[in-house]
Amino acid sequence: MLVAISVLPFAIAPLAAQDSMPPAPYAYRQLDDSGLEARARGLMEELRCLKCQSQSIADSDAPMAGDMRHQVRLRIAAGEDPEAIREWMMERYGDYVSYAPVVSRTTWPLYVGPVVLLLIAGLLLWRRFRKVA
Structure with missing residues (x-):
């Protein structure tokens, strides 16, 4: 103390x-x-x-x-x-x-992350609707 x-x-x-x-x-x-x-x-x-x-x-x-x-x-x-x-x-x-x-080595995930998530979502939707049709 x-x-x-x-x-x-x-x-x-x-x-x-x-x-x-x-x-x-x-x-x-x-x-x-x-x-x-x-x-x-x-x-x-x-x-x-x-x-x-x-x-x-x-x-x-x-x-x-x-x-x-x-x-x-x-x-x-x-x-x-x-x-x-x-x-x-x-x-x-x-x-x-x-x-x-700015895009730097510490901030690039902020720019790439959303694109990757959109690609994954698009792939999942494509696979889902391809099975239905």
């Missing part, structure tokens, strides 16, 4: 630290160039907030979404391609961060 009480502050401290940090400079400030801001905004609407999970980072007020917006704007301002930024975010946070699904 004493060990649990002594470990508790160390377990809670990272949670409190995340929200007490000031927002990143470009979390809420747009880029001066409207063309670059439009590219950044387009990408931000295609990236999922990992904390909210139902909002894009463009719509979320979570601190993590602000940090992600900051990274997107900095990289766009540096001349990086939005697709390269998306790939970097997916490498860093996983495929789930992108609303645009």
Whole structure:
């Protein structure tokens, strides 16, 4: 019991630290160039907030979404391609961060599975109706 009480502050401290940090400079400030801001905004609407999970980072007020917006704007301002930024975010946070699904070694069963099930159902129906006729 004493060990649990002594470990508790160390377990809670990272949670409190995340929200007490000031927002990143470009979390809420747009880029001066409207063309670059439009590219950044387009990408931000295609990236999922990992904390909210139902909002894009463009719509979320979570601190993590602000940090992600900051990274997107900095990289766009540096001349990086939005697709390269998306790939970097997916490498860093996983495929789930992108609303645009991609076929990879971890997601291919999601694409192949329904096709296989339809083929099996079609084969079973064909065999069933072939016997009746």
